[in-house]
Amino acid sequence: MKPRPSLDLAGTAEFLKSGACKSVYVLTGAGASTGAGIPDFRSPGGMYDSLRPELITATEAQRKRMRMDPVNVVMKDMFFQNQFPYLEVRRPFILGTQQQQWKATLTHWFMRFLEEEGLLKRLFTQNIDGLDYQTGISPELVTNVHGSLARVSCEGCGYEMPFDDFCAQVRTNVKDIYRTDPTAPAESSNINCPRCNAPLVKPNTVLFGSSLPSEFFEQLDDLNGADLLIVAGTSLVVSPANSVVMYVAKDCLRLIVNKEPVGQDLGIRYGKDATRDVWAGEVSCDEAFLDLIKMLGWQDKVRKIKHLLPESNQAMVKDL
Ligand SMILES: [Zn+2]
Structure with a gap:
């Protein structure tokens, strides 16, 4: 029986530090790159909305x-x-x-830090901006679910x-x-x-109407070995990328970092119904991961790369 952490950010940090958590998988979406100022396609006022x-x-x-x-x-x-x-x-x-023109955010760097700690098993990203690679994360750990612009x-x-x-x-x-x-x-x-x-x-x-890269489907089965799944900056409405949350084992802790709670239709349970799901609250991805970084004592890692962060992140870390 795995130790059950408290279902909040602090509990998740404790679990990450405990040694019992050996295998972390991550799914990211547009919210991971918001702090970089990446032009947004889907939101109101975004590129699709203002399309002429x-x-x-x-x-x-x-x-x-x-x-x-x-x-x-x-x-x-x-x-x-x-x-x-x-x-x-x-x-x-x-x-x-x-x-x-755009720089990797604290959210992107957090994934690199997970790799440095030997915890990251795979990052599935729905983003096509390629910002993950700016952090020096091992490319073989990254799956570009919707392809890459670069x-x-x-x-x-x-x-x-x-x-x-x-x-x-x-x-x-x-x-x-x-x-x-x-x-x-x-x-x-x-x-x-x-x-x-x-x-x-x-x-x-990946164009709409085309199939996703075959490695995505092959890698889904690995999720069964996850101790922690982090879902960040995605509304979990795009299929089949959102199926990642269903491929982890029934007792795998799932941390949802998104301004609104998402994925209820995929079986994610919040509040008093939660048994293994954690919502980071009404904060941006970068704010949530900075909190986690502090709880994990990884401030030194951030100090080393502070100068590489986008402007929106600089203000957040200036007193670190
Ligand atoms: Zn050709």
Whole structure:
């Protein structure tokens, strides 16, 4: 019988320190990168919400689809018909990634610290921003459930294009619908695959209607050995990524770090009904992980990387 920690952040920290917790798995979503200022796609006021299909290179019928549901921008069938909605909407995000415009947050660093302590078995991330890697986390411990923006390949033939070569073409071939880059072309033109010549080259993000990377499904079974599952910055509504919470054993402690309690429909129980689920409360991911860092006595780890944190995090750690 495993010792049962108290179902709060302090209890979770105790469990992490106890030696009884040997195997930690993590699932992250957009909230992990909020502190980095990453442009948000789904929230009110985010990129989808402010989408202006009339500016996008597309037919009227395609624009109508985007107006009905902005997710059409990243739908597989739309991309095969017309690559510009995807490329034009994502242009600043692609080029910002190349320029390292965004910095890894305390939340990303916490995962690296878990690895340093020998506790991290796997990080499943739904984010495509690749910020996890800035911390030096071992790439083999990271699963990009929805693919990654920083790798580029052809949806037609699979040819892998160097990221910098692709970005150079995005800069010269894709117009700026946000009108912030005066050097962008007035009209968009195709970026053709150097191997098959089809205009299907794009970052390796998983399009809606495409299947997830096969390693994700293979790795789900490993979750059975988890002592602690941390779910951070995700509303747990996107399937099948959200199934991670159901693959852990029945007695695995689950820590939910999200401003609202989520996952009740997946069997997560809060408050007096909770038997093994912990909600970190109405705080941001970075605030919750900073609290955990203090409880774990990992302040020194943060002091060493303080200068690398985004501005929003700098204020939080200045007295550390
Ligand atoms: Zn190709």
